[in-house]
């Protein structure tokens with residue numbers, strides 16, 4: 001991400017970040033002197049989930065805009081954007097001559113229909129800065145290995161930058177990655193099936209929590225319930241609410257506002273990259289906390 005953005009962003013430039021989002025995109029942009037423009041992702045309700053606001057994204061483009069970010073499947077919402085929305089972003093990129101930073105690191109964690117990769121566009125080289133990594137699909141989080149796919153002329157320059165920052169990824173991580181890619185994909189499939197079960201379980205359990213509006217995530221391993229009703233009834237901010245759950249019930253969740261800017265203020269993020277037993281216990285405790293808080297009012 002850093003390499004890709006350093007090639008396209010400089011002081012005064014703008015980058016469009018649909019949010020809530022993974023925090024690195026706006027942070028790297030700011031480091032490079034560019035300005036993130038946050039466009040809220042729309043929550044269409046517990047039946048329909050999340051969608052990019054194509055109109056607002058298009059409206060936000062100015063002559064200074066260099067990059068639009070699309071993370072699909074998305075952290076933290078668990079959204080899987082419709083293929084038509086991906087087509088629309090590509091149309092905007094072509095018409096306005098802007099690049100798209102495409103982060104498809106959760107591309108194997110898909111529970112809904114219709115994942116469309118930006119790499120399926122024949123002209124991806126003209127617009128797409130594609131990032132992916134080994135952390136999620138191969139559970140190699142600690143190995144610190146990701147990759148950027150970008151047109152050859154740009155890669156040539158970025159290779160010089162990479163060589164002078166970290167020389168190269170450590171050799172054993174590279175060997176592990178080759179083994180992962182050449183290896184049997186059965187364990188990955190089994191893991192994703194397991195995650196689908198966990199997704200079903202966490203969605204079902206969260207629906208039993210009073211005041212939570214739950215859309216079952218369609219990708220990644222996060223679920224992002226809307227908790228506005230609980231916040232309104234208790235007078236808590238989302239940060240106070242997650243701290244309360246942490247210190248009183250020992251369950252870690254993140255406030256939606258950890259994914260800057262502000263669009264996440266009505267939501268909390270839960271990860272279901274854990275056992276079914278932990279999910280049952282964790283959500284049970286969240287439910288207890290909410291019931292106690294509401295009873296006090």
Ligand SMILES: Cc1ncc(COP(=O)(O)O)c(C=O)c1O
Pocket residue numbers: 022071074075103105133134135141144145146
């Ligand atoms: C959307 C997204 N992109 C990229 C990453 C980076 O993963 P890593 O630093 O493990 O390569 C993450 C990690 O959570 C993520 O959620």
